[in-house]
Amino acid sequence: MGKMAENQATSDKLASLGVCMRRVAEDRDKHAFAKLFDHYAPQLRAYSLAREPGADPIADELVQEVMIRVWLKAGKYNARLSNLNTWIFTLARNCRIDLMRRSNRHANTINPTDIFSQIEDDSPGPFQQAQISRIEESIKAGLEKLPQEQFEVLTRVYLEGKSHQQISAELKLPLGTVKSRVRLAMKKLKVLVTR
Numbered sequence: 001m002g003k004m005a006e007n008q009a010t011s012d013k014l015a016s017l018g019v020c021m022r023r024v025a026e027d028r029d030k031h032a033f034a035k036l037f038d039h040y041a042p043q044l045r046a047y048s049l050a051r052e053p054g055a056d057p058i059a060d061e062l063v064q065e066v067m068i069r070v071w072l073k074a075g076k077y078n079a080r081l082s083n084l085n086t087w088i089f090t091l092a093r094n095c096r097i098d099l100m101r102r103s104n105r106h107a108n109t110i111n112p113t114d115i116f117s118q119i120e121d122d123s124p125g126p127f128q129q130a131q132i133s134r135i136e137e138s139i140k141a142g143l144e145k146l147p148q149e150q151f152e153v154l155t156r157v158y159l160e161g162k163s164h165q166q167i168s169a170e171l172k173l174p175l176g177t178v179k180s181r182v183r184l185a186m187k188k189l190k191v192l193v194t195r
Contacts, residue, residue: 013039017084025050025074037067051096058099065095135193142192152183157182 017039023032048059069091078086114132121124156162156170164182169174 005084014084018079021074021077021079021084024071025077033071039068040070040088044088047089047092048096062095062099065099066092069095087195104161138193139189142189144193145193146185146188150188153178153181154185154189 009179017036020029020032020035023029023177024036044066045059048062049055052058066088071090072089075082082090094151143154143159148153152171156167157164162170164175167173186187
């Protein structure tokens, strides 16, 4: 019987809070809001402290933010969609996320100067530069040995950055011909450069 009486008392309390919420929504009743505040403020504070022990200022700020939202959004509360506790603690969860974002709790702690000091210089050294120069010379010599029509198409594709369609239009050639010349030129160039 004690459990039933306790459940009835909880139900009566929620009904009373629901009436207060309705008065806040409809009449902007400050006394009803004070009752809501007195009931929910300690619970909201405990909710915040359970997630961040020792964060008293954040807990107090959360209570204030949530209760301001309750006052401002009271007209949006619909008792048929959720009970008052669920609605208020959903507001609390969202407020907590907003507060954490604002207080930069998850701010990036990486120091950019540390990153830049750890980056290795990946510019080519003298040996690599010599290899690059040798490859460039080999490619240049290979390009000069290509037939003129293949050289012209490769130059436009890789040096001028034009698409096959643009080259087709410029040279008044079928698109398939342009693609074939590029493919053949690349095969020949591969053979010429690797010699």
